[in-house]
Amino acid sequence: MKIAIIGIGLIGGSLARALRVSGHGDFLIGIDSNAAHRQEAMALDLVDEVDEDLQRIREAELVILATPVDVILGLIPQVLDLIDDHQVVMDVGSTKGRIMQVAQGHEKGHRFVGTHPMAGTEYSGPSAAQVQLFAGKCTVIVDKDKSDPDAVQMVERLFEAIGMSIVYHASQEHDVHTAYVSHISHISSFALALTVLEKEENEKRIFELAGGGFESTVRLAKSNPDTWIPIFAQNRDAVLDVLDEHINSISKFRTLLIKKDFESFRDLIIKANQIRRILN
């Protein structure tokens, strides 16, 4: 299948690698406005051709939008304007509500499938692409009924080809859930990194003691603002709700410390330990 990937960074590049290895994408065009990224994508042999011209999507059976989510919003009408009724467009952005609204507002919106493969790293750009990024992970397809069945089927086959399982959510439900299980983790990491970096100004040796636990909780603080600012902007309301609840949770621990109520503190830890059900 001939596939055009717009935005050939961490996600677009990893998809390209996985599609190639799976044999699912036999000709891949990488479209990117960033000349350095185009060059890197060719040097890394992520795709067969690169271009900056959006017109190139006319040749593709499937167009994948893998840019930051603010750029996706702007691309959707341009891309849908260019395609015919046999082509399929999908996005892989971390927010779905606004994106589906814009896509569904277009007369060719039925050719669009909104998805979110739940995988990533704190790195970005073509050089961050990993062939195994998606294998064994889960992807979301949202508002399935709004898209043509053949379009959904094409997207399902693609995800299956790269080893992903598929779940179906409503786009609004997706945005609330990802606020909890992805977006808030990033804000929590950014905040933790800031807290410790600010302390470092007076305590130069503080990072001598940073071990694996610290690394794991602040890893996401390395994430690219170009990716994350548009996500927080588009999912602001849900993220705000979670942020309030999270501050409330942390404040509970604070209050118990102030009161030296270590029995209740223990009860909260035991409750939190239930996360073992989820992680393994």
Place this chain on the structure above:
Amino acid sequence: MKIAIIGIGLIGGSLARALRVSGHGDFLIGIDSNAAHRQEAMALDLVDEVDEDLQRIREAELVILATPVDVILGLIPQVLDLIDDHQVVMDVGSTKGRIMQVAQGHEKGHRFVGTHPMAGTEYSGPSAAQVQLFAGKCTVIVDKDKSDPDAVQMVERLFEAIGMSIVYHASQEHDVHTAYVSHISHISSFALALTVLEKEENEKRIFELAGGGFESTVRLAKSNPDTWIPIFAQNRDAVLDVLDEHINSISKFRTLLIKKDFESFRDLIIKANQIRRILN
């Protein structure tokens, strides 16, 4: 060298494994009040002998205290009472201020060396022991001048034998630093786990979307309260200070979201990105 390890869980057990492999510990006695742990430690071949009798430390050149930090406080006078002036006692607890105070208050306190190997996992018990847990990591020796030079040297050789680098801190400084780079990470993870688990009561499918980012930030929420409650209790004041600063950091992001001030939000992320200097 004949070494007694009191508390043969994650840390004590991992030390045992590493000491054996390094050839540094040619006879290891595991002392533990928990019968199941003693049995497990033998079944896993972590040590040469197990016992519940503290008197067994009389045979050892070096005694390692590797229990939760509240138990360490109680053990220090008992253990120092039992040893002679050639034996050495060290602890590997995550707090150092109270422990050094108690040790230094004993007439044989000069035979005691306070340490904190900066390594661990979210698991506990003998079965969690890993031979490579400490290799390539950093350990702290605190208040070095309070201990006999030969005792410090014995402890330094042990850490070098298992592949650790050594830094020297004052115990109070250690407790402030670990509040920032270890203790707060755990509270942040516990709180994040609670936040999402509470939401799950209404949103059953929320964890379908939990990916690697979430896993990394809540991993520590699996940690054992028996280990962590005594740490928070002993380091309460420093942890409270950090908790206030952390809540303040998170609140900054909240305020910017409320104001939709995404330019300043971006500036904060770019600041947080500097954590790349530390992690790699």
